[in-house]
Amino acid sequence: MLPFTGNPLDRRSDKRGDMAWLAEQHQAARVLPLWRLNVLVAGTPLLSAAALPHALAKALAAPDAASVFLGLDGEVPLFALDVSGTAEAPEALKQYGEFLELRAAAPSLRRKDLAILSQAKAMLDWHGRHHFCARCGAATLSGEAGYKRSCPRCQAEHFPRTDPAVIMLATCGDKCLLARNVSWSGDFYSCLAGFMEPGETIEEAVARELYEEAGVRAKNVRYAASQPWPFPAALMIGCYAEVESLELRLDPTEIADAEWYDKDQARALLADEIEGRRGPIKIAIAHHLIKGWLDE
Numbered sequence: 589m590l591p592f593t594g595n596p597l598d599r600r601s602d603k604r605g606d607m608a609w610l611a612e613q614h615q616a617a618r619v620l621p622l623w624r625l626n627v628l629v630a631g632t633p634l635l636s637a638a639a640l641p642h643a644l645a646k647a648l649a650a651p652d653a654a655s656v657f658l659g660l661d662g663e664v665p666l667f668a669l670d671v672s673g674t675a676e677a678p679e680a681l682k683q684y685g686e687f688l689e690l691r692a693a694a695p696s697l698r699r700k701d702l703a704i705l706s707q708a709k710a711m712l713d714w715h716g717r718h719h720f721c722a723r724c725g726a727a728t729l730s731g732e733a734g735y736k737r738s739c740p741r742c743q744a745e746h747f748p749r750t751d752p753a754v755i756m757l758a759t760c761g762d763k764c765l766l767a768r769n770v771s772w773s774g775d776f777y778s779c780l781a782g783f784m785e786p787g788e789t790i791e792e793a794v795a796r797e798l799y800e801e802a803g804v805r806a807k808n809v810r811y812a813a814s815q816p817w818p819f820p821a822a823l824m825i826g827c828y829a830e831v832e833s834l835e836l837r838l839d840p841t842e843i844a845d846a847e848w849y850d851k852d853q854a855r856a857l858l859a860d861e862i863e864g865r866r867g868p869i870k871i872a873i874a875h876h877l878i879k880g881w882l883d884e
């Protein structure tokens with residue numbers, strides 16, 4: 589079970605258009621407030637999502653603030669609500685917890701809460717970026733309990749997006765390939781990755797990215813696992829790719845450096861035991877791809 593996965597909510601997508609049913613859910617709702625996409629969390633040593641009574645949360649939000657029905661947590665309806673209207677995080681919520689950036693909070697959050705907050709953050713982030721119709725430019729309106737935005741001028745319907753990205757551990761014999769992207773800090777090495785493009789299979793995207801970024805030819809691509817990554821809306825599709833040779837030809841616009849690691853070196857990287865090198869942290873699927881290869 590990877591971090592960000594295992595969301596237990598019953599999303600009841602069949603009921604999102606039923607206004608009477610939604611009004612009932614509001615009465616009993618618990619609300620996860622997000623302030624400028626930061627999540628409200630509390631607890632020690634593990635963090636939990638702080639949920640508010642509906643009336644309190646509603647009083648803090650602007651009348652047109654984005655609200656999303658996340659699903660039923662057992663019998664309890666859970667909503668996400670944008671409370672970003674104030675310059676500072678709402679004072680009234682200090683007693684409930686602290687607003688943290690999701691990525692920073694993720695390593696300490698309970699698995700279930702991380703998955704739910706990831707859904708909440710991705711949805712409110714999508715609303716924040718889609719106030720206007722991509723087709724005609726008119727202001728759009730939220731519907732379907734926050735799962736749709738409609739254009740009153742041209743009738744276009746817009747739905748929340750998830751952007752698939754492939755992330756792959758290339759292997760050749762007993763070595764794996766780890767690289768440093770030009771946009772990363774100087775000591776961080778991880779798997780190669782890239783967004784899928786229209787008209788590609790997962791395997792084709794893996795092969796293309798490996799060839800473009802490192803000049804290696806994939807001969808065998810194997811799907812391993814996927815992970816929602818709400819920064820802002822990716823789905824990471826984790827794969828292993830056996831490549832033909834150790835010879836690299838790096839794309840200098842994307843990759844600052846890449847090296848082949850044997851299993852001892854990769855193990856040491858994950859354990860943070862190599863001076864001047866950092867590997868992917870445990871919340872990232874890259875960490876688990878490397879660990880899975882080490883355990884093979």
Ligand SMILES: [Zn+2]
Binds near residue numbers: 721742743744
């Ligand atoms: Zn339109």
